[in-house]
Structure formats: C-alpha cells, structure tokens
Amino acid sequence: MxxxxxxxxxxxxxxxxxxxxxxxxxxxxxxxxxxxxxxxxxxxxxxxxxxxxxxxxxxxxxxxxxxxxxxxxxxxxxxxxxxxxxxxxxxxxxxxxxxxxxxxxxxxxxxxxxxxxxxxxxxxxxxxxxxxxxxxxxxxxxxxxxxxxxxxxxxxxxxxxxxxxxxxxxxxxxxxxxxxxxxxxxxxxxxxxxxxxxxxxxxxxxxxxxxxxxxxxxxxxxxxxxxxxxxxxxxxxxxxxxxxxxxxxxxxxxxxxxxxxxxxxxxxxxxxxxxxxxxxxxxxxxxxxxxxxxxxxxxxxxxxxxxxxxxxxxxxxxxxxxxxxxxxxxxxGLNQLISLSVPVLFALYPVAVALVILTFVRRWLPNPRLAYRVVLLVSLVFSLIDAAKVIGLDMSFLSFLPMFDYGMAWTTPTLLALAVTRFIRADIREPKAQTV
CATH class of the missing domain: 1.20.1740 (Amino acid/polyamine transporter I)
Incomplete structure (x- = not known):
C-alpha cells in the first residue's frame, strides 16, 4: 500500500x-x-x-x-x-x-x-x-x-x-x-x-x-x-x-x-x-x-x-x-448578493468557529455530547444578535454584552459555555428508536 x-x-x-x-x-x-x-x-x-x-x-x-x-x-x-x-x-x-x-x-x-x-x-x-x-x-x-x-x-x-x-x-x-x-x-x-x-x-x-x-x-x-x-x-x-x-x-x-x-x-x-x-x-x-x-x-x-x-x-x-x-x-447583481450574504455570515460564522474549537478541545471534555450541543446553541443564539444588528434591527437593549459594539457579542457567552461544560459530567444519551 x-x-x-x-x-x-x-x-x-x-x-x-x-x-x-x-x-x-x-x-x-x-x-x-x-x-x-x-x-x-x-x-x-x-x-x-x-x-x-x-x-x-x-x-x-x-x-x-x-x-x-x-x-x-x-x-x-x-x-x-x-x-x-x-x-x-x-x-x-x-x-x-x-x-x-x-x-x-x-x-x-x-x-x-x-x-x-x-x-x-x-x-x-x-x-x-x-x-x-x-x-x-x-x-x-x-x-x-x-x-x-x-x-x-x-x-x-x-x-x-x-x-x-x-x-x-x-x-x-x-x-x-x-x-x-x-x-x-x-x-x-x-x-x-x-x-x-x-x-x-x-x-x-x-x-x-x-x-x-x-x-x-x-x-x-x-x-x-x-x-x-x-x-x-x-x-x-x-x-x-x-x-x-x-x-x-x-x-x-x-x-x-x-x-x-x-x-x-x-x-x-x-x-x-x-x-x-x-x-x-x-x-x-x-x-x-x-x-x-x-x-x-x-x-x-x-x-x-x-x-x-x-x-x-x-x-x-x-x-x-x-x-x-x-x-x-x-x-x-454583485451589490445585492453581498448585502444578502452579510447577515447570514454573521449568524453562522461563529457556529463554524465554535465547531472548530470544540474539535480541538474534545479530548478534555468530560461529556462531549453535552458540550457540543450547549456551546453550538449558545454561539448561534448570540450570533443572531449580531446578525440582527446588521440588518438594521434595534438591539441596543443588549448593549451590556461584552464586545456588543464590535459585532462579536457571541464571543464571551460561547467561551463561558465551553468553560462550564468542561466541568459537567451529566450523561447525554441518544434516544433509542422505538420498535413497533
């Protein structure tokens, strides 16, 4: 071979x-x-x-x-x-x-x-x-x-x-x-x-x-x-x-x-x-x-x-x-395509980044299944805030979030979620398929 x-x-x-x-x-x-x-x-x-x-x-x-x-x-x-x-x-x-x-x-x-x-x-x-x-x-x-x-x-x-x-x-x-x-x-x-x-x-x-x-x-x-x-x-x-x-x-x-x-x-x-x-x-x-x-x-x-x-x-x-x-x-048209893609990128890019980070730290996670679910969900929820700002929605009531003004409100909550799941060992099992 x-x-x-x-x-x-x-x-x-x-x-x-x-x-x-x-x-x-x-x-x-x-x-x-x-x-x-x-x-x-x-x-x-x-x-x-x-x-x-x-x-x-x-x-x-x-x-x-x-x-x-x-x-x-x-x-x-x-x-x-x-x-x-x-x-x-x-x-x-x-x-x-x-x-x-x-x-x-x-x-x-x-x-x-x-x-x-x-x-x-x-x-x-x-x-x-x-x-x-x-x-x-x-x-x-x-x-x-x-x-x-x-x-x-x-x-x-x-x-x-x-x-x-x-x-x-x-x-x-x-x-x-x-x-x-x-x-x-x-x-x-x-x-x-x-x-x-x-x-x-x-x-x-x-x-x-x-x-x-x-x-x-x-x-x-x-x-x-x-x-x-x-x-x-x-x-x-x-x-x-x-x-x-x-x-x-x-x-x-x-x-x-x-x-x-x-x-x-x-x-x-x-x-x-x-x-x-x-x-x-x-x-x-x-x-x-x-x-x-x-x-x-x-x-x-x-x-x-x-x-x-x-x-x-x-x-x-x-x-x-x-x-x-x-x-x-x-x-x-180029301008229209770029304007449509930017909010989508702000919404999903952090999720991709979080997935890459999880791949490298997986060996140190006591419960990878739980960590992946929690961290990716948190990154998505907070990245949607940045995406909403891009399309012009008023999200100022969340301005207390770290890095909110920089379009990176997802960063701190995602890292916190990763840190918390590092110490949680609760078991998450996939539901078994029911037999008829």
Missing part, C-alpha cells in the same frame, strides 16, 4: 487548495480594508489574517484531526442536526452566495471593462460560459490536481507575484489616516472583514474534498492522509497570507488612484492601471478570472460531492444542477 506522495504532488495539492480558497471575496475585500485602515494598517491586517488565513488553516487541521470528514467533526451531535448544518453551509458557500459571487466578480472586473455597454444580456451570456467552464473542470474529481494544482494555480500565482512586487516597489500614494471604525478598533474591524471571505466555511467543506483527492492518489492510511491534508493547508495559508498582505498594502497606498472607487475591485483596477498602464487591465483580468474560476470549480466539486452522498443523484448530476443554479443566482 502506497502511503507516500511525491513532492510535486504535495505542492500540487497545496496549490490546488490555495486556488480553491482564493476567490472573489479574497480579491475585492483586502484593498478596501487597506484603504480604510490607513496608518492602522498593521493591526487591521493582522485582524483580517486571523479570520481569513488563521481560521481556514485551523479548519483544515480540524478536519484532519477529526478523521477527514464531516461525520468526524460532528460525531457528538444528533445526525439530523449535523446534516442540517452541513447542508446550510454547503448552500452558503455553494449556490446561494459564494459560488455565484465568483462569476459576478469575474464579470465585473475581468470582462466588463472591455465592453462598451455591459448590460444584463452580456452578464447572462458570461454566466453561462463561466459556469459551463467551471463545470467542465469539476466534472472529473480525479483530474482536479492536474487541471488546477499543476495548470491553473501556477499561472495565477505568477501573475499575483508580478503585481505584489510592483506594489511594494512602486506604491502609488502615501499612507493616509485611518477612517471609520479602523481609527479605534482596527484589529476587530479587520477580524470581522475576514468573515466576508467565507473561508472558514470553505475549509470545513474543502477539507473533505481534498481528503478524497489525496486518497485518489493511492494514500489509504489515515495518519498519512491527515499529514498531507495539513501540508496542503499550510501551503494554502502561506499563499493566502502573501496575497492578502500585498493587497492590504495596495489599498493603504491607493489614495491617489482610488478617488471615487466604490469598492475594493475598483481600487484594485485603478491601482493596476496606474502601475502598468493599459496593459494593466489585461493583468487584472487574468488574476480575477483565474482566481474566480478555480474557486468556482472547487465549490461546485465540494458541494456536488456532499449532496451526492445524501441523495441518489450522482456527482455529475449535482455538478450540472449546481452550475445552472449558480449561473441563475449570479444574475442578481
């Missing part, structure tokens, strides 16, 4: 993992955050890196520690609840928000600038082509390493490296004063901005897909699979950190070229134009198209893999269904 991968395969799997993560949000959010953070760049950037790099890496490791699958992560929860959680997360990172966003960002930043009049019809045509191409690559899971890890990702990383070097050698502006929440709570604001990448969700789901890829390479031993999954996570995290640091610095030094920019995509476009002139748009288009396409492939693959395990429909059938849905949802 083969339990060893070639070095080239290890890096290919790592590059594939990096490409899966590096999608639309990873490109459009850091420049905007860097511009707003200004002279508070470092704390804001470290906050962003905590949730956009640290948590996904920890999530990948959690999948490895739990045995490489969702069942391992949620073995102390009722099966129906665990399945519901997985379905909700897959819907969020798949057809509802993250996957359609890749198509929208690719259209807005890589294609629309070359069009005289980019209307709804052109968006519809592009959506069909983009998600059709993603479906083509996702069709065969066995070729994911070759098509993404050894082909698309090296090209993407090369273009990103050219941009990063140019940004550090030739910044376009002096760093300005911090703005808004970045003045007094730069780290926390950056931490919350990292939610928008959705990568902690993605880590839990991509981890399972990467395990399948590793096993398709002939690795059957659980310890070897765990080791290579962790290696892939480290390689991906290093690549993401490199990209985020360069994009944050790009945003912080973009004041002279970002006047009137409505979002991070516009800031990036203006900066690249200033650095490279007209050819800059081609460089930007290559970055965005490759980043968004590889992530779309990964999301469609991961979702199809999971949904096919729940139903009688095959992986290929689900891939077609999801690609079609993504193309339809992508026509909603």
């Amino acid at each position: 083969n339990n060893t991968l070639k070095v080239s395969d290890i890096f290919a799997i790592g590059f594939m993992t990096f490409a899966f993560f590096l999608g639309a949000g990873n490109i459009i959010f850091p420049p905007q955050a860097g511009l707003s953070a200004g002279d508070n760049l470092l704390p804001a950037m470290f906050g962003f890196l905590s949730t956009a790099v640290g948590l996904p890496l920890i999530g990948i490791i959690a999948v490895a520690v739990a045995g490489g699958g969702w069942k391992g992560l949620t073995r102390d929860l009722p099966p129906q609840l665990a399945t519901l959680m997985a379905v909700l997360i897959f819907i969020i990172i798949g057809p509802a928000f993250a996957a359609p966003r890749t198509g929208l960002v690719a259209y807005e930043m890589a294609v629309k600038p070359f069009m005289a009049d980019g209307g709804q019809t052109s968006l519809t045509i592009f959506s069909v082509v983009f998600f059709g191409l993603a479906l083509f690559f996702a069709w065969s899971r066995g070729r994911l390493i070759d098509s993404i890890g050894k082909l698309l990702t090296p090209a993407l990383f090369a273009v990103l490296a050219i941009l990063a070097v140019a940004v550090f050698l030739n910044p376009q502006s002096e760093i300005q004063a911090a703005q808004g929440d970045y003045v007094n709570m730069a780290f926390t604001k950056g931490f919350l901005e990292g939610y928008n990448t959705m990568d902690t969700f993605a880590a839990l789901m991509f981890g399972m897909l990467i395990v399948d890829v590793i096993r398709n390479k002939g690795i059957k031993d659980d310890k070897a699979t765990c080791k290579y999954l962790m290696m892939a996570g480290v390689i991906a995290a290093a690549g993401l950190a490199f990209v985020y640091i360069s994009l944050f610095y790009l945003g912080a030094t973009s004041a002279a070229v970002a006047e009137g920019a409505a979002n991070g995509g516009a800031i990036l476009a203006g900066y690249v134009l200033a650095l490279f002139g007209p050819v800059g748009q081609y460089i930007l288009s290559a970055i965005v198209m490759l980043a968004c396409l590889t992530t779309a492939i990964g999301l469609i693959s991961a979702c199809s893999d999971y949904f096919s395990s729940l139903t009688r429909l095959s992986y290929e059938t689900w891939a077609v269904i999801l690609a079609v849905i993504c193309g339809v949802v992508a026509n909603v």
Whole structure:
C-alpha cells in the first residue's frame, strides 16, 4: 500500500487548495480594508489574517484531526442536526452566495471593462460560459490536481507575484489616516472583514474534498492522509497570507488612484492601471478570472460531492444542477448578493468557529455530547444578535454584552459555555428508536 506522495504532488495539492480558497471575496475585500485602515494598517491586517488565513488553516487541521470528514467533526451531535448544518453551509458557500459571487466578480472586473455597454444580456451570456467552464473542470474529481494544482494555480500565482512586487516597489500614494471604525478598533474591524471571505466555511467543506483527492492518489492510511491534508493547508495559508498582505498594502497606498472607487475591485483596477498602464487591465483580468474560476470549480466539486452522498443523484448530476443554479443566482447583481450574504455570515460564522474549537478541545471534555450541543446553541443564539444588528434591527437593549459594539457579542457567552461544560459530567444519551 502506497502511503507516500511525491513532492510535486504535495505542492500540487497545496496549490490546488490555495486556488480553491482564493476567490472573489479574497480579491475585492483586502484593498478596501487597506484603504480604510490607513496608518492602522498593521493591526487591521493582522485582524483580517486571523479570520481569513488563521481560521481556514485551523479548519483544515480540524478536519484532519477529526478523521477527514464531516461525520468526524460532528460525531457528538444528533445526525439530523449535523446534516442540517452541513447542508446550510454547503448552500452558503455553494449556490446561494459564494459560488455565484465568483462569476459576478469575474464579470465585473475581468470582462466588463472591455465592453462598451455591459448590460444584463452580456452578464447572462458570461454566466453561462463561466459556469459551463467551471463545470467542465469539476466534472472529473480525479483530474482536479492536474487541471488546477499543476495548470491553473501556477499561472495565477505568477501573475499575483508580478503585481505584489510592483506594489511594494512602486506604491502609488502615501499612507493616509485611518477612517471609520479602523481609527479605534482596527484589529476587530479587520477580524470581522475576514468573515466576508467565507473561508472558514470553505475549509470545513474543502477539507473533505481534498481528503478524497489525496486518497485518489493511492494514500489509504489515515495518519498519512491527515499529514498531507495539513501540508496542503499550510501551503494554502502561506499563499493566502502573501496575497492578502500585498493587497492590504495596495489599498493603504491607493489614495491617489482610488478617488471615487466604490469598492475594493475598483481600487484594485485603478491601482493596476496606474502601475502598468493599459496593459494593466489585461493583468487584472487574468488574476480575477483565474482566481474566480478555480474557486468556482472547487465549490461546485465540494458541494456536488456532499449532496451526492445524501441523495441518489450522482456527482455529475449535482455538478450540472449546481452550475445552472449558480449561473441563475449570479444574475442578481454583485451589490445585492453581498448585502444578502452579510447577515447570514454573521449568524453562522461563529457556529463554524465554535465547531472548530470544540474539535480541538474534545479530548478534555468530560461529556462531549453535552458540550457540543450547549456551546453550538449558545454561539448561534448570540450570533443572531449580531446578525440582527446588521440588518438594521434595534438591539441596543443588549448593549451590556461584552464586545456588543464590535459585532462579536457571541464571543464571551460561547467561551463561558465551553468553560462550564468542561466541568459537567451529566450523561447525554441518544434516544433509542422505538420498535413497533
């Protein structure tokens, strides 16, 4: 039995993992955050890196520690609840928000600038082509390493490296004063901005897909699979950190070229134009198209893999269904999609974080079943408070909660629930099925 991968395969799997993560949000959010953070760049950037790099890496490791699958992560929860959680997360990172966003960002930043009049019809045509191409690559899971890890990702990383070097050698502006929440709570604001990448969700789901890829390479031993999954996570995290640091610095030094920019995509476009002139748009288009396409492939693959395990429909059938849905949802529009996704992220992200923490401390819990139920329920209840604030509901009567003003009201109650369950040994048993 083969339990060893070639070095080239290890890096290919790592590059594939990096490409899966590096999608639309990873490109459009850091420049905007860097511009707003200004002279508070470092704390804001470290906050962003905590949730956009640290948590996904920890999530990948959690999948490895739990045995490489969702069942391992949620073995102390009722099966129906665990399945519901997985379905909700897959819907969020798949057809509802993250996957359609890749198509929208690719259209807005890589294609629309070359069009005289980019209307709804052109968006519809592009959506069909983009998600059709993603479906083509996702069709065969066995070729994911070759098509993404050894082909698309090296090209993407090369273009990103050219941009990063140019940004550090030739910044376009002096760093300005911090703005808004970045003045007094730069780290926390950056931490919350990292939610928008959705990568902690993605880590839990991509981890399972990467395990399948590793096993398709002939690795059957659980310890070897765990080791290579962790290696892939480290390689991906290093690549993401490199990209985020360069994009944050790009945003912080973009004041002279970002006047009137409505979002991070516009800031990036203006900066690249200033650095490279007209050819800059081609460089930007290559970055965005490759980043968004590889992530779309990964999301469609991961979702199809999971949904096919729940139903009688095959992986290929689900891939077609999801690609079609993504193309339809992508026509909603980028701003509308982002506005819809933010409250959902505030509601469910803390639950994903709590699940990852529980995975690592499970061995020290006297009653894991009780702890998982209590801690996840508490994190959900208090994260709904933050989500309610995002959609404009008046939750000021709860302002006494620690970190309420920072959008992290869930943190202290969740940690308290974890601490309390550390000392409770009451037995929780699953109800036995009744016989007729």
